[in-house]
Each structure stands twice: as C-alpha cells, then as structure tokens.
Amino acid sequence: MSSPAETDPTTFLRPDLSVIVPFFNEEDSVAPLHAAIVQSLDPLPIVYEMVFVDDGSRDGTLARAEELARTDPRLRVIKFRRNYGQTPAMAAGIEHASGAILVTMDGDLQNDPADIPLFLAKIAEGYDIVVGWRHRRQDKLLSRKIPSKVANWLISRVTGVRITDNGCSLKAFRATLIKAIPLYSEMHRFIPAMAWMAGPRIAEIKVRHHARRFGHSKYGLSRIYKVLIDLMVIKTLASFTARPLLWFAMLSVPLLLFGLAAMVAGITPYFSASAHVSLPFVGSGLMFIAAALFVLAGGALGELIYRTGDIRHHSFAQLTMQSSGRGSRT
Amino acid sequence: MNQSQSGPMRISVIVPVGARQSEAELLYSEYQRPLVRRGATFEFIFVLDGPHPTFEAALERLAARGERFTVVTLTRSFGEATALMVGFEHAAGDLILTLPAYAQINAEEINPLLDKLGEADLVVSYRHPRRGSWAETLRRRMFHGLLGLVTHVRFNDLGCNARAMRRKVLEEIPLYGEQQRFLPVLADRQGFRVRELAVRQCAQDVRRDRTQSYARGILDIFNVFFLVRFTKKPLRFFGMIGVALCSLGALALLYLVFERLALDRSLADRPALMLASLFIVLGVQVFALGLLGELIIFAHAGGIKDYQVDRVIHFPAVASEPPPAHASHAARPVAVS
Numbered sequence: 001m002s003s004p005a006e007t008d009p010t011t012f013l014r015p016d017l018s019v020i021v022p023f024f025n026e027e028d029s030v031a032p033l034h035a036a037i038v039q040s041l042d043p044l045p046i047v048y049e050m051v052f053v054d055d056g057s058r059d060g061t062l063a064r065a066e067e068l069a070r071t072d073p074r075l076r077v078i079k080f081r082r083n084y085g086q087t088p089a090m091a092a093g094i095e096h097a098s099g100a101i102l103v104t105m106d107g108d109l110q111n112d113p114a115d116i117p118l119f120l121a122k123i124a125e126g127y128d129i130v131v132g133w134r135h136r137r138q139d140k141l142l143s144r145k146i147p148s149k150v151a152n153w154l155i156s157r158v159t160g161v162r163i164t165d166n167g168c169s170l171k172a173f174r175a176t177l178i179k180a181i182p183l184y185s186e187m188h189r190f191i192p193a194m195a196w197m198a199g200p201r202i203a204e205i206k207v208r209h210h211a212r213r214f215g216h217s218k219y220g221l222s223r224i225y226k227v228l229i230d231l232m233v234i235k236t237l238a239s240f241t242a243r244p245l246l247w248f249a250m251l252s253v254p255l256l257l258f259g260l261a262a263m264v265a266g267i268t269p270y271f272s273a274s275a276h277v278s279l280p281f282v283g284s285g286l287m288f289i290a291a292a293l294f295v296l297a298g299g300a301l302g303e304l305i306y307r308t309g310d311i312r313h314h315s316f317a318q319l320t321m322q323s324s325g326r327g328s329r330t
Numbered sequence: 331m332n333q334s335q336s337g338p339m340r341i342s343v344i345v346p347v348g349a350r351q352s353e354a355e356l357l358y359s360e361y362q363r364p365l366v367r368r369g370a371t372f373e374f375i376f377v378l379d380g381p382h383p384t385f386e387a388a389l390e391r392l393a394a395r396g397e398r399f400t401v402v403t404l405t406r407s408f409g410e411a412t413a414l415m416v417g418f419e420h421a422a423g424d425l426i427l428t429l430p431a432y433a434q435i436n437a438e439e440i441n442p443l444l445d446k447l448g449e450a451d452l453v454v455s456y457r458h459p460r461r462g463s464w465a466e467t468l469r470r471r472m473f474h475g476l477l478g479l480v481t482h483v484r485f486n487d488l489g490c491n492a493r494a495m496r497r498k499v500l501e502e503i504p505l506y507g508e509q510q511r512f513l514p515v516l517a518d519r520q521g522f523r524v525r526e527l528a529v530r531q532c533a534q535d536v537r538r539d540r541t542q543s544y545a546r547g548i549l550d551i552f553n554v555f556f557l558v559r560f561t562k563k564p565l566r567f568f569g570m571i572g573v574a575l576c577s578l579g580a581l582a583l584l585y586l587v588f589e590r591l592a593l594d595r596s597l598a599d600r601p602a603l604m605l606a607s608l609f610i611v612l613g614v615q616v617f618a619l620g621l622l623g624e625l626i627i628f629a630h631a632g633g634i635k636d637y638q639v640d641r642v643i644h645f646p647a648v649a650s651e652p653p654p655a656h657a658s659h660a661a662r663p664v665a666v667s
Contacts, residue, residue, distance in 0.1 A: 056521070065643070066643050069643050069644060069645055070645055073644075073645055073646055075644075076642060076643070076644040077642070077643035077644070078639055078642055078643075079639070079640045079641050079642070079643065080521070080637055080638065080639060080640060081520070081521025081522070081638040081639070081640040082521035082638070084637040084638075088635075088637035089637070091635075091637065092637050092639060096642065182628060225566075226566065229563075229565050229566050229569050232565060232569070232621070233565050233621070233624045233628075236621050236624060236625065237624070237625070237628050240625060248618070248621075251614070251618065255611070255614060262607075265598075266598070269598070278598035278599060279599070279601075280597075280598065280599065280600055280601055280602075280603040280604050281597075281598055281603070283603075283604045283607070284603055284604050284606075284607035287604070287607045287608060287611045288607060288610075288611060290611070291611040291614055291615055294615050294618070295614065295615070295618045298618045298619070298621070298622055301622060302621075302622055302625045305622065305625050305626050305629050306625060306629050308629070309626075309628070309629020309630050310629065310630060
C-alpha cells in the first residue's frame with residue numbers, strides 16, 4: 001500500500017484528522033472499512049490518522065487490524081484487555097487520537113466513510129460538533145428504529161439539544177472540546193447533550209446508512225431502562241453544572257406542595273365543628289415535607305461534591321471556537 | 331506478553347501477619363525451601379498488622395541468624411488488604427506471591443502456583459481436598475455460589491490467601507480493609523487472566539465457623555456487589571429501587587383515591603394512606619441518593635477510566651521518529667478507579 005505518510009514529513013506534526021472506530025467481533029469489516037476510509041480521505045489535502053479500538057473481540061478482529069497497521073503507519077490499534085463496551089472504546093480512541101478534528105464511526109460498515117469530507121466541511125464552517133443523521137436507516141423497524149425514535153425525541157425534549165438521531169456513531173468533533181468531556185458508562189449517545197454544557201455550535205447532516213453486511217447487531221430492546229436512567233443523569237448533570245441546587249429544588253417543590261396540601265386537609269377539620277384532626281393526612285403531609293427537605297439537603301450536598309470535583313463548568317467555556325456562538329440554540 | 335526481561339524473575343513474597351499466625355521460624359523455613367529449590371531470586375516482606383510481639387521477636391531471632399527480609403510494622407490493625415498493599419509498596423519483584431502467616435496450604439505448592447503464572451496474571455489457590463464439617467462446607471458453597479451469581483465469575487476458595495500474581499495486578503487494583511478476598515473478582519473484572527489451582531491443605535489449618543462468619547459473608551457479598559456492579563452507574567441501581575418503591579406507593583395511593591371516589595370510603599382516617607406516602611417518599615429519597623452518586627462520579631470523572639488498554643499497536647513510518655505522545659500508554663497501563 002503506497003501511503004503518502006511515508007514520504008510526507010508533515011506526518012510528524014499533529015494530524016488534522018483522526019478517525020476513531022471501535023470494533024467488537026467485526027473481523028470481516030476491518031479491512032473493507034480501512035480501505036474505504038483511505039479511499040475517501042486520500043484525495044483530501046489533509047494529514048490524517050486512524051485509531052481502531054479492539055474492544056476485546058474474540059474473533060480475528062485484532063489480527064486483521066494488526067496486519068493493516070504493519071503496512072499503514074497512519075493506523076494505530078488500541079487493544080482492550082477485555083470487552084468494555086462502545087462508550088469506553090470511543091473514550092479510549094479519543095484519548096489516543098492526536099488529530100485536531102476527531103471523527104467517530106461504527107466498525108460494522110453501516111456508516112460510510114465517504115461522508116467524512118462533508119463533516120470536515122461543516123467543521124470548517126465553524127461548527128464544533130457535527131452529528132450524522134441516518135435519514136434512510138437500514139435497520140429493523142420494531143426493534144431498532146422505533147425505540148430509537150422515541151429515545152431521540154425524549155433526549156431532545158429533556159436536554160433541549162435538538163438532534164434527530166443521537167444514536168448515529170458518525171460524528172465529528174473539535175478535539176479540544178470532546179477531550180474535555182467525561183465519557184463513561186454508556187454515554188456515547190449523549191455526547192452532544194454533554195457537550196452542550198460547553199455551548200458548542202452543533203450541526204446535523206444527513207448521512208448514508210447501509211444495512212449490515214457482516215456479523216450481527218449487538219443491541220437489544222433492553223436498553224430502554226438504561227437510556228431513561230442515563231437521560232435523567234444527563235439532565236441532572238447539565239442543570240447542575242449550570243445552576244447547582246436548582247434541579248434538586250425543582251424536585252423538592254412538588255413534594256413540598258403535596259405535603260402542605262395534605263397538612264392543610266388534615267388540620268382544617270379541627271377548626272370546624274368536629275374538632276378532629278386527621279392523623280393519616282397530617283402524617284403523610286409531614287412525610288412529604290420531610291422528603292422535600294431531604295432532597296434539598298441532597299442538593300446542597302451535591303453542590304459540595306461538585307465543588308470538590310475536578311469538572312468545572314467555566315472551564316468548558318473556552319473550549320469552543322466561538323464562545324459567542326451560544327445563540328445557535330436551535 | 332510484555333515479559334521480555336532477561337534472567338530469572340524476581341519474586342517478592344508478602345506475608346501479612348494478623349491475629350492468626352503460626353510460629354515464624356518454622357513458617358519462614360517452610361516457605362523458603364521451595365523458592366530456594368527453584369533457584370529464583372526472592373525477597374520476603376513481613377507486614378505486621380498491628381503489634382504482634384511474639385512474631386516480631388521470632389523474626390528478630392531469624393535476622394540475628396543472618397536471614398535477610400523486610401519487616402514492616404503497622405501502628406494498629408488496618409486489615410489484611412491494607413497490610414498487603416503496604417507490603418507491596420516495599421516489594422521490588424516482578425512477581426508477587428502472597429502467603430498467609432499461618433499454615434494454610436502445603437508449602438510445596440508454592441512452585442506449581444508460580445509455574446502457572448506462565449498462562450495467567452493472577453493464580454489463586456484453592457484448598458482441595460478440603461477438610462471441614464458439612465455445615466462449613468455448606469456455608470462455603472452458598473457464599474461462593476451467591477458471589478458467582480452476583481459477579482458472574484465463579485471461584486472455589488476466596489478464603490485462601492496463597493496467591494501468585496504479576497506486579498501489574500496490584501499496581502492497578504487498590505485494595506483496602508479486608509478486600510484481599512475479592513482480589514480475584516476485581517482482577518477478573520479489570521481484564522486480567524485469573525486462573526485457579528488446587529493445592530493441598532495444610533493439616534494444621536482448622537477453622538471454626540461462627541455465626542459471625544455468616545453475617546460477614548452476606549456483608550462481603552453486598553460489598554462486592556456494589557464494587558463490581560454499581561460504582562460506575564449508581565442511578566441504575568438506586569433508580570431501580572427508587573422507581574419500584576415509588577410506583578408501589580403510587581399504586582396504593584391510586585387505589586385509596588379510587589375507593590374514596592367510587593366507594594365513598596373516607597380517606598382521612600385510613601392509616602394505609604400513610605403507608606402509601608411512606609413508599610413514595612422513600613422512593614424519591616433513594617432516587618435522589620442515586621443522583622448524588624452520579625454527581626460524584628461525574629465530578630471525579632477525570633480520574634475514572636472505564637477501560638484497560640492492553641497494548642497499542644502502531645508501526646510508525648520512520649524508525650527515527652520521536653515516540654508519539656501516546657507511547658507512554660503502551661508502557662504504562664491506564665490508571666483505573
């Protein structure tokens with residue numbers, strides 16, 4: 001394979017672009033994907049590298065990737081000690097990538113590397129994050145597309161980041177931004193939502209989506225609970241970093257109102273003819289009021305945790321290209 | 331994989347000394363014999379977990395005879411795992427061998443244990459055949475079975491402290507208190523290759539079961555459960571409990587309201603109302619705790635890594651190229667929480 005990197009001295013500099021691909025048991029996809037990436041990026045006047053993350057595959061994925069790395073110095077292969085999941089794989093890829101722009105994509109050939117130049121063009125326009133939208137998605141309707149639609153609707157409602165397709169792995173980021181965002185557990189679908197704390201300019205473009213050629217999907221319906229919970233977490237984190245205490249205060253308000261109402265309902269009969277206090281009402285009221293205070297105290301505790309932690313909201317502010325670009329909220 | 335050192339591997343033997351101990355001189359000579367026969371370079375590190383005057387005196391006698399070893403004395407008892415970690419700080423070997431301070435296994439099993447490290451990062455011994463009453467056997471079976479259910483990895487004898495491991499295992503897994511029992515579980519989770527090896531039990535190894543052991547076992551299982559399952563995603567766990575409690579309460583409340591409206595049963599004098607409220611309130615509080623847990627994880631996410639990189643494969647274009655900024659990751663495993 002003749003690669004320009006072997007002769008080009010600029011390889012020693014920071015690459016302009018890193019393409020990050022997590023693989024899990026995708027031995028048939030490694031070589032075709034590598035070829036497709038090379039084919040679509042070689043015509044561009046940029047220096048790029050590829051970071052393939054082998055997420056503890058039990059098939060020949062690693063061997064094939066290593067073979068490719070031998071012939072292509074632009075390829076870096078990260079081998080995990082065991083299977084950790086897609087988000088850790090992306091996080092590792094992001095950590096080991098040195099490009100100024102990072103592109104993530106799936107290793108199952110469902111994303112098309114030919115779309116990458118479009119992403120780069122968008123970034124060049126000044127966007128910090130460009131998200132792919134599989135507008136003609138080639139997946140099963142019932143088990144994949146419908147849950148995904150519901151999840152996306154929920155995510156955009158709750159986080160306020162209007163993205164049609166959060167689940168699409170094909171995304172491009174400015175490296176400084178994405179490297180500052182903590183990625184853990186199964187947060188990769190929330191990257192734009194997390195990044196929102198930094199107030200980036202987010203663009204969305206339609207991408208091609210192919211049906212699976214090899215292997216089989218590693219997802220199932222069981223993710224719904226996880227997505228809902230993660231969404232709750234994102235909401236908490238996002239509102240907390242912006243206005244600590246507010247989120248917990250909002251949680252405690254309904255409790256407080258409910259408690260007060262029960263108290264009133266329990267005590268009013270005392271002043272009427274019967275002079276009888278309803279014990280269950282007053283008891284319930286007290287419980288709800290106590291819970292409201294408990295949640296408020298929890299918020300204060302959260303403030304303490306946040307202050308002692310190492311993530312700072314204001315540190316995000318300098319990450320985006322145009323910090324004045326906050327207006328692009330839609 | 332990355333064991334390319336020349337010459338014999340150096341072995342550090344760490345012996346945490348707790349309340350259970352046998353005679354130091356005998357122990358030392360027993361443990362030393364197979365290692366000498368092996369021809370390995372080794373060092374002994376005794377960590378006295380709190381003051382143990384008899385053991386210390388015996389060690390001093392050994393030292394006076396010219397035996398060379400390290401003794402670390404802790405001011406008070408910190409637990410076996412802490413003692414182990416303190417010993418590890420003084421260990422220089424590539425291989426770490428932890429041995430109990432009392433006769434638990436036949437010392438001749440040390441060499442097979444070390445041999446098996448060729449195919450593993452951590453070799454855990456289990457006593458087989460195992461003596462003990464049927465009640466003890468039952469308790470042990472239940473404990474390990476339950477633990478297997480929780481962690482999805484099955485071990486036979488976590489109470490056996492004779493273990494051989496590569497240095498990186500203890501470098502990556504911080505232990506404290508009494509967690510040394512769960513080192514195999516944690517190591518497996520971290521992606522290390524963990525193997526078990528049957529060893530002969532020492533004739534003097536007798537232990538009485540007490541009611542405490544049962545309580546300890548259950549607490550231990552909870553401990554591992556949290557360590558393994560929910561340290562990264564607290565809300566998944568707390569949320570589950572919270573939502574369950576809340577919906578239970580809400581259902582009860584709905585039913586009560588339904589009875590009030592449809593059957594005209596007065597709501598004001600029904601204690602069931604308080605029960606329903608209690609469930610809802612409890613659910614909300616547990617949920618809030620889970621959110622706080624998530625906040626903790628997020629706030630410290632900079633120090634948390636979800637994954638372990640085994641190695642980085644990269645063939646730079648030119649040999650004279652300065653090592654890339656990430657080469658350090660290949661040599662040094664990524665730190666983990």
